[in-house]
Amino acid sequence: MGWKNAELWVNLFLMLLSAAVIREAFELEVGTPQNPGSGFMFFGAATVLGLLALHRFVRSFVVKPVRGETRGEPIHKGRILAVIAANILYIVLFEILGYLLCTFLFLSFLFQVIERGRWVHRVGGAALTSVVSYLFFARLLQLNLPKGVFPFF
Template structure:
């Protein structure tokens, strides 16, 4: 697992650096008036940063604490199904309710949290992201029946 993490991190680092180089050829713009290279450059910079951290951790670690098995595969499959259901229910139920239900499911199914923690984190995530995107950034999100 450690070698696999290091290999994936190295590949992400190479692709992130290549993307940063290519996006630097585009006009960058400013924070208040971003150009076509602004978002790709910052995205690739974050990829390079996170890949570097993962590579450092993978090379420093001697053994893996994560275990692969049918339980982990079932959790990944459940998350894929949940994300698929989320996309289909987003328009009829709306962003806040669907996001609340998705985060609640993720916190209870993948790494079971107490109900109080799961409910509060789901509510904070749904309301907080709605405020940021719909109100602050004026992104049109499905409102649903609520």
């Protein structure tokens, strides 16, 4: 199976998976952004996943590969293991450190592992993403997030 065929099948699978999750989210009751139901986050995540997979699926038909184009960068097994370990640590430390600090540390690490760049951009991006996501989930959606070492949030 060629690379293009694999991409088609993966994106088709992701679209079907997102459709199934969206269906189940409606079973749980989606609600509204002001009054989210238990299926709200599942619905949102599956919708984004489905749209991205649809975009990649259509793009694979429209965009012609450049002659001699490779599949991309080689797979770095160490990076994959580091990301898996970071996810496990995030889950373990989430309640202890709280949402803001744990998310900031997690994103800082991921930004470093995925693409090395200036530390100001990594730390700034992690801080901005953590604060904006906190404001979205805790203030706008009024979800109770673990406070951890920052009890004043």
